[in-house]
Structure formats: C-alpha cells, structure tokens
Amino acid sequence: MKRGWMVRAERDGRLYDVFKERSVVAIGWHELGSLTDLSSREAILKRVRQTWPDLKQQAAAMSAGQLHRFRNEMKPGDTVLTYDPRRRIYLAGEIVGDYRWDSSIDPQDPNVRPVHWRGEVSRDLLAVTSKNSLGAISTLFLVPDDVLKDVERARTSHQPANTESEEQAEAAEEDIFRNIQAKALEFTKDRVSGLDWSDMQELVAGLLRALGYKTRVSPAGPDRGKDIVASPDGFGFEAPRIVVEVKHRQGTIGAQEVRSFLGGRHPQDKGLYVSTGGFTKDAYYEAERANIPLALMTIDELVESLVEHYEKLDLETQQLVPLKRIYWPA
Incomplete structure (x- = not known):
C-alpha cells in the first residue's frame, strides 16, 4: 500500500x-x-x-x-x-x-x-x-x-x-488550540510530578507568595501537620493565616489524613491541603464538614493556578518549573 x-x-x-x-x-x-x-x-x-x-x-x-x-x-x-x-x-x-x-x-x-x-x-x-x-x-x-x-x-x-465555511475553519482552529493547550498542561503536570518533595513544597510556597502572602516553610522532619504557613505578615499573627499541608506521592489522601490535619488547627485558621495523588470521595466530604475553611488542591488545580499566576512568581519558583510563553492568533 x-x-x-x-x-x-x-x-x-x-x-x-x-x-x-x-x-x-x-x-x-x-x-x-x-x-x-x-x-x-x-x-x-x-x-x-x-x-x-x-x-x-x-x-x-x-x-x-x-x-x-x-x-x-x-x-x-x-x-x-x-x-x-x-x-x-x-x-x-x-x-x-x-x-x-x-x-x-x-x-x-x-x-x-x-x-x-x-x-x-x-x-x-x-x-x-x-x-x-x-x-x-x-x-x-x-x-x-x-x-x-x-x-x-x-x-x-x-x-x-x-468545503469549510468561516465558522468551520474557526472551529477547527479552536480545536487545534484546545489540543495544544491540553498537551501543554499535561507536560507541565509531568514536570511538576517529577519534582522531589522539598521542591514541591517550595513550589506551593512560591505560588502563595505570588498571591500576595508571605510564607514560612517548615524544615524537614516532624512538622505537626503543617508544611507551610502563609499570612500577610509572614509570622502567622495577622489574618488570614493559611496553614498548608503538602503530600507529594501517588496514593490518594483519605478522610483520616484530612481529619488529622484539621486536628491541630485554630478557629481562625484557613487550611490548604495539596496532594499530587488526589483525594478520595470521603476526603472531600470531610473537607466540606470541616470546622474551618479547607481547600483540597490536586495536581490539576496546582498546575492551573501555577500557569495562571506564573508571571507573578519569583525567579526561584519559576526555575523549579521553567515555562515558555507561546502566542496564538486571537
């Protein structure tokens, strides 16, 4: 043939x-x-x-x-x-x-x-x-x-x-763009997934700094349920105080791990739990009924937020996951 x-x-x-x-x-x-x-x-x-x-x-x-x-x-x-x-x-x-x-x-x-x-x-x-x-x-x-x-x-x-109307041509171009965009996100997730635990922790902290917070990152070892504390003053005295747990592994996080994270929180705290392995259905249920505001962030949501705020990241954070800008006809 x-x-x-x-x-x-x-x-x-x-x-x-x-x-x-x-x-x-x-x-x-x-x-x-x-x-x-x-x-x-x-x-x-x-x-x-x-x-x-x-x-x-x-x-x-x-x-x-x-x-x-x-x-x-x-x-x-x-x-x-x-x-x-x-x-x-x-x-x-x-x-x-x-x-x-x-x-x-x-x-x-x-x-x-x-x-x-x-x-x-x-x-x-x-x-x-x-x-x-x-x-x-x-x-x-x-x-x-x-x-x-x-x-x-x-x-x-x-x-x-x-055979193509103007509308069909535009739809085809949009499909191509969506395909490229989806591939770019998947490749970025591959790069993020390849980070070691300490770099993943620094990536999350850098993202919070891009959102306007100052951060304190816990050193390696027992951290009493928190890896990062983010707040306007950097010490955790000034509200809002966001306590972050980062789990960089393939397995999903379950309800018991979410409850353990919530156990050491103060009433005025806000929680962010990042898991590159995702969460079980029960974990989401536990987060919804938590006594403090708690957000669960998967690797999909982490990368989407990373891309959205990439230009605001400091140089050290950008170097963890270097990205290139591409231009597409509007």
Missing part, C-alpha cells in the same frame, strides 16, 4: 531548493555513516547507541525510528512532501528509488532518496485540518491519506478548500 511522508528540508527549509533541484529528499545523522547494511530498526538503534552512548533512551529510540522509516519503510511509489516556511510552499512528489548514502547532496544530510517532483502547493490553499497535520516538527513523519488528497486537490486546482 502506497503511503505519504513529510521530510523536513532542515531548519528554516535550508535544503528546500537543493531537494527541488537535485530531485531528492535527505535527512541527517551523518555521524552514523551509511545505513545501507542496516535493514532493521534494531540494527539502526544499535548503531545509534554505539555512536552516542550518552544519548537518553527515548532520544535514541526516536532517532532510530525516523532513520528506520527513511531507510526501510519508505518505498518507490510513495508520495513525499517537503516545505519551505519562508514562502509557505509545499513541494509534492513521488519516491522513485531506493535509499542511498550521498554526501554530495549535503554533508550534514547524506541519507538520500530520489524523488520525482510534481509541483508546489501554497499552504493558503489547504484546509485547516491539513495545515494542522502538516505542522508537526519531526524530521520525518507519515501524512494521513485525507491530507494527501487535499494537497493533490490544491496542486491541480490551484484553488482554496471550499
């Missing part, structure tokens, strides 16, 4: 004109040497590990996977695309030969496949869903059949997609 592939022409489309003029697509990893004698993913992965013994396991697997696809899975007759981001133009063609090592194409990208190019396609002519699929940043990836059909339609008709 014929398939479709996207092969990036290096950063900023540096090799786009070379691909077009030399009728090829090419990828890098030149340090590995020729892949001609490597007919399996396992053999390529072994070479990757031999060449870069300090490379992380996931990075090695990803590199081997892309090289295996280029060397062994791409076949003559498959469709191939590349992209020039400067002009926002896709070049569409067909693989017409087997893999070869050819450093004359580019010394950094000597792994080569010959291509017959059919023509160029403006990104503006494609449907929003196609633009999204082609927006992945991997060096090499499979292109869905419906996207290939849309590219071919645009190449032959030179007309924009007419």
Whole structure:
C-alpha cells in the first residue's frame, strides 16, 4: 500500500531548493555513516547507541525510528512532501528509488532518496485540518491519506478548500488550540510530578507568595501537620493565616489524613491541603464538614493556578518549573 511522508528540508527549509533541484529528499545523522547494511530498526538503534552512548533512551529510540522509516519503510511509489516556511510552499512528489548514502547532496544530510517532483502547493490553499497535520516538527513523519488528497486537490486546482465555511475553519482552529493547550498542561503536570518533595513544597510556597502572602516553610522532619504557613505578615499573627499541608506521592489522601490535619488547627485558621495523588470521595466530604475553611488542591488545580499566576512568581519558583510563553492568533 502506497503511503505519504513529510521530510523536513532542515531548519528554516535550508535544503528546500537543493531537494527541488537535485530531485531528492535527505535527512541527517551523518555521524552514523551509511545505513545501507542496516535493514532493521534494531540494527539502526544499535548503531545509534554505539555512536552516542550518552544519548537518553527515548532520544535514541526516536532517532532510530525516523532513520528506520527513511531507510526501510519508505518505498518507490510513495508520495513525499517537503516545505519551505519562508514562502509557505509545499513541494509534492513521488519516491522513485531506493535509499542511498550521498554526501554530495549535503554533508550534514547524506541519507538520500530520489524523488520525482510534481509541483508546489501554497499552504493558503489547504484546509485547516491539513495545515494542522502538516505542522508537526519531526524530521520525518507519515501524512494521513485525507491530507494527501487535499494537497493533490490544491496542486491541480490551484484553488482554496471550499468545503469549510468561516465558522468551520474557526472551529477547527479552536480545536487545534484546545489540543495544544491540553498537551501543554499535561507536560507541565509531568514536570511538576517529577519534582522531589522539598521542591514541591517550595513550589506551593512560591505560588502563595505570588498571591500576595508571605510564607514560612517548615524544615524537614516532624512538622505537626503543617508544611507551610502563609499570612500577610509572614509570622502567622495577622489574618488570614493559611496553614498548608503538602503530600507529594501517588496514593490518594483519605478522610483520616484530612481529619488529622484539621486536628491541630485554630478557629481562625484557613487550611490548604495539596496532594499530587488526589483525594478520595470521603476526603472531600470531610473537607466540606470541616470546622474551618479547607481547600483540597490536586495536581490539576496546582498546575492551573501555577500557569495562571506564573508571571507573578519569583525567579526561584519559576526555575523549579521553567515555562515558555507561546502566542496564538486571537
């Protein structure tokens, strides 16, 4: 079965004109040497590990996977695309030969496949869903059949997609944004979950400082049911006095642990219980009937609050979970 592939022409489309003029697509990893004698993913992965013994396991697997696809899975007759981001133009063609090592194409990208190019396609002519699929940043990836059909339609008709109304296009863009936003939150939760206990405690304290409180963090050891005390004066004399317990573990917090936390509180206190492992239903019931205001915060709520107030965090807290701002069309 014929398939479709996207092969990036290096950063900023540096090799786009070379691909077009030399009728090829090419990828890098030149340090590995020729892949001609490597007919399996396992053999390529072994070479990757031999060449870069300090490379992380996931990075090695990803590199081997892309090289295996280029060397062994791409076949003559498959469709191939590349992209020039400067002009926002896709070049569409067909693989017409087997893999070869050819450093004359580019010394950094000597792994080569010959291509017959059919023509160029403006990104503006494609449907929003196609633009999204082609927006992945991997060096090499499979292109869905419906996207290939849309590219071919645009190449032959030179007309924009007419199946999408303005409302449909906006809805598709919003879906893409929500998907990216959800992934960003999940990756941020992964980073927060990877903190050790003391850093998690400092993260919660930093968030409270961003909200305008001064904090005292308990040292390691018995803390009599409190990890952080937050208040306007920093000593806990001035109301509101927020007493915080932080549990950084996979297991859920139950009602008994919530009752133990409440047991040492003063009537004027307010409580915050943070658990990265979540809470049981009974724990929430116990919090609702507590004799002081008590909020239960899961890792979801912690990360959402972290993102919302990130710009107000002090530098030490931001360095615990470094985040980058991205911009999206309004």
